[in-house]
Amino acid sequence: MSAPPEPPAADADADVDAPPARERAAIRLRLVGTAALAGALIAAVWLAAMLVVGDFAGSVETTFALGSLAFGFGLLGWSGAVALGRGIESMQTHLDTDTGWTERDARRAMARILGFGLGVMLGATVVGSVVATIA
Amino acid sequence: MSTETTTTNETATDVDQRGLIDRLTASPFVSRLLSNRLALAGIAIIVAMVVIALYARLFLDLEVITQSQLGTNPNRAAPSLDFPFGTDGQARSLLPRVAYGAWYAMLFGTVTVAASTVLGVGLGIVAAYYSDVTDNVIMRTMDVLLAFPSLLLALALVAIFPDDLGLWRAVAALTLVYTPRFARVVRGAALTVLENEYIDATVALGAADPRVLVRHVLPNCLAPITVQSTLNFGLAIIDLAALSFLGFGAEAGTPSWGLMLSNGVSQGLLTGVWWWSFFPGFFLALTVLGFNLLGDGMRDALDPRMREAVD
Amino acid sequence: MISTRFVLKRLLLLVPVLVGVASLVFSILHLSPGDPALTIAGERASEEFVRQVEESLGLNDPIWVQYGRFLLDAAQFQFGESFIIQRNTAVREVLANKLPVTLELAIYGQLIGISLGIPLGILSAVKQDSITDHLTRIGALAGISVPIFWSGPLLILLFAQVLGWLPTSGRISVLYNVEAIRVTGLVTVDTLIAGNWEMFVSAVRHMILPASVIGVYSMALISRMMRSSMLEVIRQDYMRTARAKGQGSKITVLKHGFRNAMIPVITVIGIQFGGLLGGAVLTETVFAIGGIGTLLVEAIKVGDYPIVQGTVLTFAFLFTLVNLGVDITYSILDPRIEQ
Numbered sequence: 001m002s003a004p005p006e007p008p009a010a011d012a013d014a015d016v017d018a019p020p021a022r023e024r025a026a027i028r029l030r031l032v033g034t035a036a037l038a039g040a041l042i043a044a045v046w047l048a049a050m051l052v053v054g055d056f057a058g059s060v061e062t063t064f065a066l067g068s069l070a071f072g073f074g075l076l077g078w079s080g081a082v083a084l085g086r087g088i089e090s091m092q093t094h095l096d097t098d099t100g101w102t103e104r105d106a107r108r109a110m111a112r113i114l115g116f117g118l119g120v121m122l123g124a125t126v127v128g129s130v131v132a133t134i135a
Numbered sequence: 136m137s138t139e140t141t142t143t144n145e146t147a148t149d150v151d152q153r154g155l156i157d158r159l160t161a162s163p164f165v166s167r168l169l170s171n172r173l174a175l176a177g178i179a180i181i182v183a184m185v186v187i188a189l190y191a192r193l194f195l196d197l198e199v200i201t202q203s204q205l206g207t208n209p210n211r212a213a214p215s216l217d218f219p220f221g222t223d224g225q226a227r228s229l230l231p232r233v234a235y236g237a238w239y240a241m242l243f244g245t246v247t248v249a250a251s252t253v254l255g256v257g258l259g260i261v262a263a264y265y266s267d268v269t270d271n272v273i274m275r276t277m278d279v280l281l282a283f284p285s286l287l288l289a290l291a292l293v294a295i296f297p298d299d300l301g302l303w304r305a306v307a308a309l310t311l312v313y314t315p316r317f318a319r320v321v322r323g324a325a326l327t328v329l330e331n332e333y334i335d336a337t338v339a340l341g342a343a344d345p346r347v348l349v350r351h352v353l354p355n356c357l358a359p360i361t362v363q364s365t366l367n368f369g370l371a372i373i374d375l376a377a378l379s380f381l382g383f384g385a386e387a388g389t390p391s392w393g394l395m396l397s398n399g400v401s402q403g404l405l406t407g408v409w410w411w412s413f414f415p416g417f418f419l420a421l422t423v424l425g426f427n428l429l430g431d432g433m434r435d436a437l438d439p440r441m442r443e444a445v446d
Numbered sequence: 447m448i449s450t451r452f453v454l455k456r457l458l459l460l461v462p463v464l465v466g467v468a469s470l471v472f473s474i475l476h477l478s479p480g481d482p483a484l485t486i487a488g489e490r491a492s493e494e495f496v497r498q499v500e501e502s503l504g505l506n507d508p509i510w511v512q513y514g515r516f517l518l519d520a521a522q523f524q525f526g527e528s529f530i531i532q533r534n535t536a537v538r539e540v541l542a543n544k545l546p547v548t549l550e551l552a553i554y555g556q557l558i559g560i561s562l563g564i565p566l567g568i569l570s571a572v573k574q575d576s577i578t579d580h581l582t583r584i585g586a587l588a589g590i591s592v593p594i595f596w597s598g599p600l601l602i603l604l605f606a607q608v609l610g611w612l613p614t615s616g617r618i619s620v621l622y623n624v625e626a627i628r629v630t631g632l633v634t635v636d637t638l639i640a641g642n643w644e645m646f647v648s649a650v651r652h653m654i655l656p657a658s659v660i661g662v663y664s665m666a667l668i669s670r671m672m673r674s675s676m677l678e679v680i681r682q683d684y685m686r687t688a689r690a691k692g693q694g695s696k697i698t699v700l701k702h703g704f705r706n707a708m709i710p711v712i713t714v715i716g717i718q719f720g721g722l723l724g725g726a727v728l729t730e731t732v733f734a735i736g737g738i739g740t741l742l743v744e745a746i747k748v749g750d751y752p753i754v755q756g757t758v759l760t761f762a763f764l765f766t767l768v769n770l771g772v773d774i775t776y777s778i779l780d781p782r783i784e785q
Binding site: 407 | 474477587590592594598600614615723725727761
């Protein structure tokens with residue numbers, strides 16, 4: 001997964017002193033947004049290459065499907081982290097098998113994957129419909 | 136203290152000069168393991184199964200046996216001196232088929248475990264070494280995969296692969312299902328090794344990333360990887376058989392334990408032909424128990440710092 | 447105490463879970479080989495007919511349109527009609543018929559697992575390293591090692607064929623017509639509601655073996671977890687203090703330790719519910735009980751995509767619901783972790 005490097009500003013919200021809601025929303029948006037942008041770019045470049053060499057229509061389908069795979073996976077992981085996060089964290093503390101898992105890290109990783117998938121889907125949609133209208 | 140630390144404290148040449156046997160017997164891991172009676176029982180079971188598997192592969196030709204039995208054997212005969220495990224619905228003696236099943240279980244189990252070990256080791260070490268975003272994205276993805284019920288995930292993955300792959304389709308699906316377990320173990324172990332000052336010194340001396348990983352991190356993660364592989368071997372054998380049992384694994388006619396069980400249950404059990412499903416299942420369960428006993432013993436013998444990641 | 451708002455907030459999580467699962471199902475169906483139109487039309491259908499079917503399924507639309515439509519349909523739990531397994535029956539209807547079967551099996555299996563696993567785990571922890579402890583641990587290990595599709599047949603062999611105490615397969619004796627008294631779809635409940643004692647006994651007798659097979663497996667996991675969790679609690683300081691104060695050690699363990707030790711165990715119970723559903727697939731096959739587990743396997747085999755979609759979403763829904771329940775129980779057991 002080629003998620004972009006984390007912007008240094010995002011690290012500032014170490015959850016210790018929770019930043020105001022608006023700031024948090026902005027950070028989240030940027031996290032998902034950067035990943036989505038990366039996804040859209042990759043999808044666009046790949047499909048452009050396919051337009052020249054290979055089966056374009058089939059590639060749009062496959063790319064979109066792969067995007068929805070990442071999106072669905074990220075979304076599922078995100079909700080899983082939110083739903084079970086406290087349970088798993090506490091279970092690990094109780095059992096002394098601390099693997100360094102935290103709900104916050106999990107949510108962030110999943111937001112990246114989800115955003116990336118969303119970007120790929122959007123990229124495929126845009127490139128696909130543009131090419132369809134031209135052709 | 137454990138092998139891990141002792142090895143890291145010595146220079147590389149020291150380690151190379153000592154014989155393999157010496158190193159093994161000197162290892163507290165091995166001596167602790169060998170003093171565990173249950174683990175020894177596990178080893179005995181596994182060795183016996185490997186011998187059966189190799190014997191079947193080398194000396195039994197099922198084609199020839201089936202041909203020679205055609206028309207002469209009784210159908211669904213109860214176990215007797217002639218047919219110690221009885222015969223199945225196609226009048227084939229079950230004994231050689233069950234023995235051959237050991238070969239299939241070992242072969243496909245080994246491939247599955249080996250493939251997921253390689254994938255998992257790669258991902259885990261990369262995650263541990265590069266930390267931060269890479270680590271987080273890789274490991275959290277593995278966590279989500281781990282949260283899926285393994286059999287249901289395997290069923291979903293099996294659907295993706297074309298069905299003319301036969302048992303290899305199940306192997307591919309299960310490899311993906313097991314990879315996260317190895318990634319998690321390896322990452323945990325690698326982090327413990329990386330915390331060691333020795334690695335810092337190596338990095339400071341200018342060793343390139345891949346060299347540090349291969350020369351120093353990987354060898355010190357071998358013990359937990361072996362434990363996880365052993366525990367996973369049993370699981371792989373069960374799951375491969377389960378997929379065959381549900382009709383997603385071995386092609387019809389393959390002497391795999393899962394398929395024999397499936398046929399035995401659906402065609403023989405209700406009419407009293409118990410041996411058709413009993414023997415394949417018995418060998419399957421025994422093999423799995425062997426791996427679980429050994430794996431459990433190995434985990435207990437492991438350095439506590441390494442133990443927590445293995446489950 | 448937990449508030450209604452907290453529960454509602456948790457329930458809201460079902461939305462992203464189901465959208466996520468629906469997206470996964472969508473992508474897997476599009477990535478997997480196999481052509482739904484060809485499956486419906488049949489291998490020998492004319493090309494024109496196949497194209498007609500494609501048109502009616504909307505397979506010619508751009509993939510993003512298909513995705514949007516799929517999500518909308520999924521939101522209403524509308525998956526169209528089964529292609530093959532029950533031709534021309536709405537997927538919803540097929541699932542409504544089969545779901546209670548699996549639910550019943552899972553509930554009884556889980557009950558057996560919990561009611562045996564927890565006491566065994568505690569016993570094993572309190573008498574650590576005694577013979578009881580060793581036996582329990584080996585038993586648990588054996589419970590995990592023996593595959594359901596072998597222990598099931600063994601139990602059938604022993605209890606149904608050799609001893610003749612219990613029936614071999616099915617949900618209730620073929621003499622009775624359960625459909626006539628269907629209310630919940632759970633046979634053990636329906637027969638009670640109908641007040642027919644003989645039918646109830648028959649249903650219970652049919653349930654014992656399959657539920658035990660599933661239950662033993664979950665017992666093995668729960669007792670292992672309970673043991674380690676209990677040991678951890680016993681080692682903690684306040685337990686030692688309590689013991690130093692002169693309270694009998696066993697009573698102390700039960701009084702102070704249990705509540706705390708239950709917290710991780712409950713998480714495990716929730717997470718392994720998924721494994722239970724997987725086990726249900728195998729158990730239903732062994733005991734010839736037609737639930738959604740066998741339905742899923744059949745649908746994947748023959749390529750009945752609407753059924754696959756519906757079943758997978760149902761599984762995800764159940765799994766999430768159970769785990770949200772676990773999360774809520776959690777807050778009751780340990781108020782400190784309430785946000």
